Amino acid sequence: MQESQHMEFKRQRKDDLLKWISAFANVEAGAVPVGCDDQGQAVGIQRAQKLLEDIPNKVRDVLCIVIDVNLQLHGALETLEVITASQPVNSSAIAARYPQVTQRTIERWQKKLREQGEIEFQGAPKAGGYFVKEHHV
Numbered sequence: 001m002q003e004s005q006h007m008e009f010k011r012q013r014k015d016d017l018l019k020w021i022s023a024f025a026n027v028e029a030g031a032v033p034v035g036c037d038d039q040g041q042a043v044g045i046q047r048a049q050k051l052l053e054d055i056p057n058k059v060r061d062v063l064c065i066v067i068d069v070n071l072q073l074h075g076a077l078e079t080l081e082v083i084t085a086s087q088p089v090n091s092s093a094i095a096a097r098y099p100q101v102t103q104r105t106i107e108r109w110q111k112k113l114r115e116q117g118e119i120e121f122q123g124a125p126k127a128g129g130y131f132v133k134e135h136h137v
Helices: 016-027 048-063 091-097 103-115
Strands: 029-036 069-075 075-085 117-120 129-132
Touching: 016 048, 016 075, 048 075, 069 129, 075 091, 103 117, 103 129
Parallel strands: none
Antiparallel strands: 029 075, 069 075, 117 129
16 A cells, blocks of 8 residues: 555654545545554554544544544554545535635635536535535546
């Protein structure tokens, strides 16, 4: 295994883990194995059971997204696999992040992206959101 646009290895849990989770959630799905060196070899982490609970809670509280965290066993070594999925984009979430841009402007951007086939609405009308469409080459 090697790092890619969908995979980033982390030796230990640090605050930049949130940066990678946010990046993967904003673009496409991705995985962040924690407790692996840059070549993907398990080096293990301490307190894996505690982090199994702490990481998703911190991500939910700070980034407002839901992720999966799985415990992986490599002999006596424990690692965690943090998995993000694409998150829906809605105009109010964008407006909250960019207060200098009006809601109407954001809605125009979304309409243009929808018409260009770049995004599509998925889910229930009140709970769903726009997702970036996958383009197959």
